[in-house]
Amino acid sequence: MPEPELRLVPPRGPVDVDELMRRAARGESQAFESLYDELSPAVYGLARRVVRDPARAEDVTQEVFLDVWRKATRFDVERGKAKTWVMTIAHRRAVDAVRRSEAQKRQDHQGAPDEVSHDEPADAVIEAEEHGAVRDCLETLTDLQLESVRLAYFNGYTYGEVATLLDKPLPTIKTRMRDGLIRLRDCLEGAR
Amino acid sequence: MSTELHTLSGAYALNALSAEEAEQFRRHLEACQACRQEVSELQQAAATMGASEAVPPPSYLRAKVLSAVDRTPQLPPHTGTANVIHVAPHRWGTRLLLAAAAVVVILAGAIGISQIGDNGPSEQQSLLAEGVVKVFQADDAHSATMETANGGKISVAASSKLGEMAVDTEDLPALDKKHVYQIWAIHGGAFSSVGVVEREKGAAMELPEPDTEVAITVEPAGGSKQPTTDPIMQVDPRKVLTGQV
Numbered sequence: 001m002p003e004p005e006l007r008l009v010p011p012r013g014p015v016d017v018d019e020l021m022r023r024a025a026r027g028e029s030q031a032f033e034s035l036y037d038e039l040s041p042a043v044y045g046l047a048r049r050v051v052r053d054p055a056r057a058e059d060v061t062q063e064v065f066l067d068v069w070r071k072a073t074r075f076d077v078e079r080g081k082a083k084t085w086v087m088t089i090a091h092r093r094a095v096d097a098v099r100r101s102e103a104q105k106r107q108d109h110q111g112a113p114d115e116v117s118h119d120e121p122a123d124a125v126i127e128a129e130e131h132g133a134v135r136d137c138l139e140t141l142t143d144l145q146l147e148s149v150r151l152a153y154f155n156g157y158t159y160g161e162v163a164t165l166l167d168k169p170l171p172t173i174k175t176r177m178r179d180g181l182i183r184l185r186d187c188l189e190g191a192r
Numbered sequence: 193m194s195t196e197l198h199t200l201s202g203a204y205a206l207n208a209l210s211a212e213e214a215e216q217f218r219r220h221l222e223a224c225q226a227c228r229q230e231v232s233e234l235q236q237a238a239a240t241m242g243a244s245e246a247v248p249p250p251s252y253l254r255a256k257v258l259s260a261v262d263r264t265p266q267l268p269p270h271t272g273t274a275n276v277i278h279v280a281p282h283r284w285g286t287r288l289l290l291a292a293a294a295v296v297v298i299l300a301g302a303i304g305i306s307q308i309g310d311n312g313p314s315e316q317q318s319l320l321a322e323g324v325v326k327v328f329q330a331d332d333a334h335s336a337t338m339e340t341a342n343g344g345k346i347s348v349a350a351s352s353k354l355g356e357m358a359v360d361t362e363d364l365p366a367l368d369k370k371h372v373y374q375i376w377a378i379h380g381g382a383f384s385s386v387g388v389v390e391r392e393k394g395a396a397m398e399l400p401e402p403d404t405e406v407a408i409t410v411e412p413a414g415g416s417k418q419p420t421t422d423p424i425m426q427v428d429p430r431k432v433l434t435g436q437v
Contacts, residue, residue, distance in 0.1 A: 025266070025269070027266060029258070029261065029262070032258075032261060033258060036254060036257060036258065037254075040248075040249050040253070040254070040257075041246035041247060041248045041249065042242065042243035042245075042246045043249075044246075044247055044248070044249035044253075045242075045243075045245040045246040045247035046242040046243070046245055048245075048247055049242075049245045057249075058249065058250065058253050061249055061253060061257070062253065062256060062257050062260060063401070065257045065261065066257070066260055066261060066264055067401070069261045069264060069266060070264060070265075070266055070267050070355070071266075071267055072266060073266050073267055073268065073269040074267060074269060074270055079228075079232060080232045080235065080236065081236065083239060083243070084232070084235055084236045084239040087238075087239035087242050087243060088235050088238075088239060090242070091207055091238070091239075091242055092207050095207045096380075100379075100380035100381070100382070103380070103381065103382070104380070104381070130240050130243050130244040131244045131246075133240075133244075134240060134241050134244035135244070138241070149202075149206065149241075152203065152206040152207070152208035153206050153207075153208075153238060153241065153242070156207075157208065158203075158208050158209065158210055159203040159206075159208040159209065160210070162208065171199075173203075174199050174200060174202070174203055175199055175202075176202075177202035177203045177206055177208065178199055178200075178201055178202025178203070178234070179202070180202065181202045181205055181206070181234040181237050181238060182202070182234070184237045184238075184240075184241065185233050185234060185236070185237035188237055188240055
């Protein structure tokens with residue numbers, strides 16, 4: 001049930017997400033609240049993009065943050081940034097939700113999987129700080145790299161499904177995904 | 193390092209592998225520092241791409257999440273104790289903490305699993321693994337004993353404080369050498385293997401995510417990728433935790 005927007009907008013400025021995660025791991029719920037404020041738009045936005053249904057995206061978002069809370073004690077900054085960790089969990093859960101519902105649908109009416117709409121979600125994408133850099137960097141990918149990466153990441157397809165859709169051999173898609181991400185990584189590093 | 197497997201790093205970072213391939217790749221990662229580094233960098237690039245799609249969630253979700261968090265205990269940190277074998281993590285985050293080496297000899301009566309017709313301290317000795325006993329003995333543990341479809345009994349305990357559950361499988365019928373008991377996590381209708389259990393030792397594992405049931409099947413020695421027989425028991429650990437079983 002929607003409520004009027006009453007909560008304070010968190011103060012802008014650099015927030016040390018890794019530090020918030022360390023504090024959340026020690027059970028500080030205030031740190032966890034800040035973590036939610038900092039990361040929930042990214043998590044929810046990604047979930048919307050992948051599962052499409054806003055109600056399911058909310059469920060996924062809730063599952064992700066519960067997972068993050070439970071496992072914060074096991075987060076290891078040596079193995080990557082807290083934000084990456086949270087987004088990796090978010091993506092995995094969103095993709096699982098899509099694959100589960102596809103499997104369910106196939107069980108329900110044995111039909112072909114529904115046609116996937118390529119529309120953007122209705123809400124305006126907020127101008128995240130990364131937005132411009134990501135858009136620019138994605139333009140440095142070849143068409144096949146970009147399609148392979150996007151179909152896997154935003155539509156939740158396996159690389160086998162992507163290969164079928166794009167009518168390309170499996171090894172080609174495998175390497176395009178890797179090369180595409182490497183190009184994106186290098187470009188984003190340069191943009192920083 | 194196998195180049196064949198290594199090229200899967202991109203697909204892995206995009207979660208574009210099947211459950212089996214992802215599992216195989218994760219095992220490969222355990223042994224390959226360079227691959228871990230690459231995967232972590234590619235995951236960061238993917239995460240940045242994902243974060244560029246940010247949309248503010250509805251404001252009521254915040255209160256909902258925070259109140260759920262309020263009711264949820266955190267997992268204890270990994271301390272690297274040597275008596276716990278970490279089987280490679282599974283899809284649903286469930287893993288076996290079976291303590292194969294650290295078998296302790298305890299009295300079955302002491303862990304409170306013989307509640308029905310308890311005739312006082314039993315002389316019968318148990319070889320349950322220490323990790324299993326720990327869960328049964330946790331001060332917030334709830335446990336339940338149930339009959340299995342193959343004519344045995346099994347006890348299940350869960351502790352939210354430890355964030356773990358355990359099964360005592362000693363009263364399951366013994367199997368011949370060609371068969372084993374295998375534990376599964378079932379989520380959304382999909383089975384993922386938690387591991388093969390040694391009957392005498394039982395098994396302890398992390399409490400799986402909500403809406404995940406745990407089941408046991410009889411499988412050919414070595415275990416199966418997917419169950420080949422019907423479960424002999426199936427339980428929702430959350431219900432054990434809340435005393436609903």
